[in-house]
Amino acid sequence: MTDDKALAAPKAQQPQRKPQARSLERRRAILDATRKLLETNTVSEISLYQVAEKAEIPPSSVYHFFPKVDALLNTLVKEVFAEFDTILDQPLKVENIGHWSDIMRQIQARYIDYYQQHQYARDLILGQHIVSAIHHADYLHDEQLGCRIRHFHEQFYQLPPLPEEYNIFAIALQIADKVYSISHQEFGNITDTMAQEGINACLAYLRQYLPENMCLQNN
Structure with a gap:
């Protein structure tokens, strides 16, 4: 009887995943939102919650990229x-x-x-x-x-x-x-x-x- 395991092709090594496009887009959105906020606010007035609101993403996402x-x-x-x-x-x-x-x-x-x-x-x-x-x-x-x-x-x-x-x-x-x-x-x-x-x-x-x-x- 043929050994099914012997016939199974070896699994190809999975290539290392690149950063997901969604993550890159969110990071870019955070930075762009900060630039816009600095058009009307000083550096000392900026908060991560403001950035999240401006970027229209959850605050947890901002903290993930920038604690x-x-x-x-x-x-x-x-x-x-x-x-x-x-x-x-x-x-x-x-x-x-x-x-x-x-x-x-x-x-x-x-x-x-x-x-x-x-x-x-x-x-x-x-x-x-x-x-x-x-x-x-x-x-x-x-x-x-x-x-x-x-x-x-x-x-x-x-x-x-x-x-x-x-x-x-x-x-x-x-x-x-x-x-x-x-x-x-x-x-x-x-x-x-x-x-x-x-x-x-x-x-x-x-x-x-x-x-x-x-x-x-x-x-």
């Missing part, structure tokens, strides 16, 4: 940083660079435009009630951006010896952000006047290290 508000905000900040990186990925308009300061002017103009269009980003990065973890993450990300901005300058100009213990381009970004923060808190956005003041402030700092006339790189 605390801070975890939700930190994830949203990472998305803002990714958008900052994308902005910096855009090529510079070489034809508009006649002086080293034009590089920072172009970069700052992009970030100002982004901030002006996204209130949730202003409140997360420039707001008065910034979570300490977000503030630290912003500082670390500025360091990364500063390294990239230095590389942009090095592509065009022969830079003089610069301090090794800190990144002057990262500090310049932080100086500009401080001015934008004042504008956001006073006027609810970055006004054109304060945008120019932020650019002026970061360039004034950089001029302490970069001479007005730098030699161009040999191409």
